[in-house]
Amino acid sequence: MATVQTLDKIRKSLEKHLGKKILLKANKGRKQIITKEGILEKVYPSVFxxxxxxxxxxxxxxxxxxxxxxxxxxxxxxxKNQDKLKIS
Structure with a gap:
């Protein structure tokens, strides 16, 4: 099980990228994967x-x-510029 410290590290790493353009790949279940581009807008204690x-x-x-x-x-x-950097 994930500890609070692990989730907090993930949150802090995302905070460094606020306002940057990102590529999102999300698994919606039943082999459905969406791929969208967007901007990391907000980081909250439990969600982004x-x-x-x-x-x-x-x-x-x-x-x-x-x-x-x-x-x-x-x-x-x-x-980052023209390149993509994987953060997780």
Whole structure:
């Protein structure tokens, strides 16, 4: 089981990338994976919020918990200039 310190480390690593463009890959179940680009907008004690570039799907923001990153249900890549850097 994930400890509070592990989730806190994930949160602190995300705080360093606030406002940066990221690539989001999320597992929605039943082999459905969405891939979207957005900006890491907010980091809260239990969740983080991503503002999506593509608003055609009816929502402009999504939020996930840090345990989603820990269990690989969500993967993030931070864009640095033209390159992508994987953070989890």
């Amino acid at each position: 919020v991503i503002k999506l570039d593509d608003e055609t799907n009816g929502y402009s923001r999504v939020s996930y918990s840090y345990s989603d990153l820990l269990t690989d249900n969500v993967k993030l890549q931070v864009f």
